Amino acid sequence: MFKLGRRRGERLEFGLFTLPALICIAFAFYVPFMLTVRYSMTKWNGIAKHPTFIGLDNFRQILTGDANFTNAALFTLKYTILYIVLVNVLAIALALVLDMGLRSTNWLRAAFFVPYILSLVIVGFIWKFIFMQGFESLGDSTGWSVFALSWLGEPGLAFVSILGVSIWQSVGFYMVIYIAGLQSVPDDLKEAATVDGAGAVRKFFSITLPLLAPSITISVFMALTNAIKVFDVILSLTSGGPGGTTYSVAYDIYRDTFQNNLYGYGTAKALILFVAVLAITFVQLYIFKRREVEA
Amino acid sequence: MSKSVSAVPKRRIRPGRLVLEICMVLLSLLFLYPLILTVINSFKSFAEVMSDVIALPQSFSSANYAYVWKAVDYPRLFLNNTIVTGIGLAGIILFSSIAAYKMSRSRSRMSGVLYMLCIIPMLIPFQSIMLTVLQMAKALHLSESTWGLGILYWGFGAPLAIFIYHGFVKGIPREIDESATIDGASGFRLFFSVIFPLLKSVTTTIIIIDVMWIWNDFLLPLLMVNGSPATKTLTLAAYTFVGQYTSDWQYAMTAMVMAVMPSILVFILLQKYIVRGVVAGAVKG
Numbered sequence: 364m365f366k367l368g369r370r371r372g373e374r375l376e377f378g379l380f381t382l383p384a385l386i387c388i389a390f391a392f393y394v395p396f397m398l399t400v401r402y403s404m405t406k407w408n409g410i411a412k413h414p415t416f417i418g419l420d421n422f423r424q425i426l427t428g429d430a431n432f433t434n435a436a437l438f439t440l441k442y443t444i445l446y447i448v449l450v451n452v453l454a455i456a457l458a459l460v461l462d463m464g465l466r467s468t469n470w471l472r473a474a475f476f477v478p479y480i481l482s483l484v485i486v487g488f489i490w491k492f493i494f495m496q497g498f499e500s501l502g503d504s505t506g507w508s509v510f511a512l513s514w515l516g517e518p519g520l521a522f523v524s525i526l527g528v529s530i531w532q533s534v535g536f537y538m539v540i541y542i543a544g545l546q547s548v549p550d551d552l553k554e555a556a557t558v559d560g561a562g563a564v565r566k567f568f569s570i571t572l573p574l575l576a577p578s579i580t581i582s583v584f585m586a587l588t589n590a591i592k593v594f595d596v597i598l599s600l601t602s603g604g605p606g607g608t609t610y611s612v613a614y615d616i617y618r619d620t621f622q623n624n625l626y627g628y629g630t631a632k633a634l635i636l637f638v639a640v641l642a643i644t645f646v647q648l649y650i651f652k653r654r655e656v657e658a
Numbered sequence: 659m660s661k662s663v664s665a666v667p668k669r670r671i672r673p674g675r676l677v678l679e680i681c682m683v684l685l686s687l688l689f690l691y692p693l694i695l696t697v698i699n700s701f702k703s704f705a706e707v708m709s710d711v712i713a714l715p716q717s718f719s720s721a722n723y724a725y726v727w728k729a730v731d732y733p734r735l736f737l738n739n740t741i742v743t744g745i746g747l748a749g750i751i752l753f754s755s756i757a758a759y760k761m762s763r764s765r766s767r768m769s770g771v772l773y774m775l776c777i778i779p780m781l782i783p784f785q786s787i788m789l790t791v792l793q794m795a796k797a798l799h800l801s802e803s804t805w806g807l808g809i810l811y812w813g814f815g816a817p818l819a820i821f822i823y824h825g826f827v828k829g830i831p832r833e834i835d836e837s838a839t840i841d842g843a844s845g846f847r848l849f850f851s852v853i854f855p856l857l858k859s860v861t862t863t864i865i866i867i868d869v870m871w872i873w874n875d876f877l878l879p880l881l882m883v884n885g886s887p888a889t890k891t892l893t894l895a896a897y898t899f900v901g902q903y904t905s906d907w908q909y910a911m912t913a914m915v916m917a918v919m920p921s922i923l924v925f926i927l928l929q930k931y932i933v934r935g936v937v938a939g940a941v942k943g
Contacts, residue, residue: 376845377760381772383756384816387749390798391813392779395790398725402790440716465679467686474686475928477693480921480932482874482893485914488900492699492907500711531689536936543937581940592783599897613785620789621881630789636784644781 408624421631432632434608435615442526442611443590448538450530451582455575457534458541459567472542477534483532487599490528491515511627518608521601525609529596533589537582544578545571580651587647591640612636700912707908722912729909730895731887732916739805739920742879743872745808748870750815751861756846757816758823763835771878773824780817792881796874802885810882811872819864822939827853828859859938866935873921881898892917 403421405414425432457475461468478486494514502510514524548571556566594613597603603610603618610618616636620629687694699707700722701715726732761773784791791810792801800806830853838844838852854861876893883889891899896917900910925932 377764377769379845380760380849381757384753384776384820385772387753387813388776388779388816389813390794391791391810391816392787394780395794396785398784398790398793399787412679413809460678463675463678465675465682467679467683471682471686472933473925474690474923476933477690477922477925479923479936480870480874481918482876482896483916484893484897486909488896489692489914491698493695494906494912496707497692497695497711500713503710531692538939539933539937540940543941585940592785594785599900611766613783616785617788626789633789635787636783640783640786641781 364437388611399634403634404629405627407626409626410624415626419626421628422635425628425632425635426471431607431615433617435610435612438522438608438610439591439593439612442522442529442593443587445526446529446590446593447583447586449526450534450586451579453530453534454537454582455541457538457544459571461538461542462545470616472535472539475538478532478575479536481532483595484599486528486532487596490524490531491600494524515601516605518605521605521609521618525593525597525600528600529590529593532596533586537586541575541578544575582649584644584647587643588640591636612639696911696914699908700915702908704906704908707911722908723916726899726909726912726916730899730913730916734888735890735892735895736920738883738890739873741804741813742808742868742891745805746811746815747865747868749809749812750819751864753812754816754819754864755823755854755857755861756849758820759827759849760829761820763822763832773820776820777824780821784814788877788881791878795882801882802889804883804889804891807879807882807889807891810878811868814878815868815871818939819868822860822864823857825859830856842917863935863938866932867939868932869875870921870932870936892920 379397385409402414404418406421407414408418443517461471465471498510498514501507512520514520552570552574556570561569593611594617595615597609597611601609603614610623612632613636616629616632619632623629694709698714699711701718701720702722703715703719706713706715757776761769761776795801795806795810798806800809834852834856835848838848843851874893875891876897879891879894880897883891884894884898887895896913899913903909903913
């Protein structure tokens with residue numbers, strides 16, 4: 364009797380501790396997710412009283428005959444790959460310099476990190492101003508032709524601008540992760556390599572880089588999750604232009620759902636994004652876990 | 659982190675090093691130049707912005723600031739941001755810490771399943787569920803209200819917070835719970851007087867990550883509280899404001915400076931903790 368009562372008490376306590384969080388998470392993710400799955404199989408403009416069930420038609424149309432989605436997917440893919448590579452290479456380079464014990468290290472770390480604490484929408488606006496007004500003045504005073512290019516008006520350049528601004532905003536974040544990683548590389552290992560006659564380049568590739576593997580895993584993972592969902596910075600920088608060439612998948616979903624009122628169709632796209640994120644995450648975790656063990 | 663950097667012994671300054679040092683400082687100034695230009699232009703008149711962006715303003719007049727301050731009702735926005743961030747943070751910390759503690763301590767299989775259910779949503783991109791989140795928030799009367807927006811962050815912030823807390827609680831010996839039980843403390847009292855103080859370092863990490871996220875968040879506020887100027891957040895108001903003043907760059911830049919100023923001031927004051935917290939969050943997350 365007594366034992367049963369105690370167990371019941373423990374259960375009650377477990378419930379009291381965990382239920383608030385479980386309820387919040389259920390309402391934030393699971394309920395909306397199930398509704399998303401339901402809507403994705405309907406045709407609905409949000410005004411009609413009830414969505415019409417149309418099975419998998421939305422998915423068929425998205426995957427076979429939706430040029431907007433295909434373009435957005437290609438844009439996102441190109442953006443994601445270049446973003447991951449460039450932001451990590453630049454961050455490692457900066458981290459290496461900042462790990463050398465320069466006198467200005469503290470200033471440099473703060474300076475490169477600052478954009479990361481700013482909202483991406485605002486970063487987009489600031490750069491829009493720089494590209495549209497600032498470059499004109501800079502071109503006038505320097506005479507350099509780079510400033511005369513239409514950085515937001517030409518599709519190829521607009522892509523570069525979005526990529527560059529995203530990197531500018533977040534490189535400091537990856538940099539501090541790599542600095543932390545570098546500081547866990549034991550000094551005696553590097554010294555031993557120097558004694559053995561390894562040059563700086565050799566030392567970097569055969570000692571520093573392999574030992575940075577955990578930091579690289581984290582950074583690539585975070586860069587991937589952020590890049591695949593890119594939205595805010597495009598909204599304020601180009602609004603999808605010029606000529607609709609800079610829509611990302613997330614922005615395309617936003618456009619269909621909230622601007623074109625295609626609720627069913629938009630949620631079907633949203634579900635495809637989810638599946639893509641899930642698949643990529645698992646593949647990536649699998650690859651990196653294996654490689655880390657080998658290193 | 660900063661400790662080990664400054665602990666590097668001072669060497670004789672070599673010319674190569676000096677050149678590198680100067681180059682890096684110049685590079686950092688170039689890196690920050692867009693922000694510097696933003697501040698400079700926030701003080702200019704319309705004509706000055708149009709004639710030359712890189713020149714310094716003729717006089718540092720506060721006219722733009724006075725105008726934007728009134729036009730967007732800055733104190734109201736600041737209060738809204740504080741309410742949303744405060745409510746969001748309080749719920750995330752409270753609910754996630756108690757839940758993660760119990761799940762980490764319990765050895766039952768159900769507890770393990772519930773823990774997985776708590777952290778799996780980290781894989782769901784917000785854009786995948788944004789429409790239905792909005793509909794649900796409307797049904798629960800949480801939309802178009804700063805309080806409601808704050809409450810919504812409880813669920814969105816919980817998975818990462820539970821994940822970080824869960825891992826940390828594992829490292830706290832069970833003997834501490836047991837000896838507290840013998841002393842007569844149990845349930846919530848045991849948690850808040852004994853365990854929670856031990857979680858201080860991770861709580862700081864979670865606070866830093868979540869404040870940066872909620873304070874700057876854009877899409878959720880855009881969907882939830884864009885209906886009335888009274889409920890807008892700083893970032894959202896800056897977005898709407900720029901939309902209305904597309905060619906008045908001097909006002910737009912002033913609004914930008916006013917929107918980012920709180921973050922920059924906090925960063926200058928708490929730089930060390932913020933960088934450390936962000937790294938810890940990334941490494942654990």
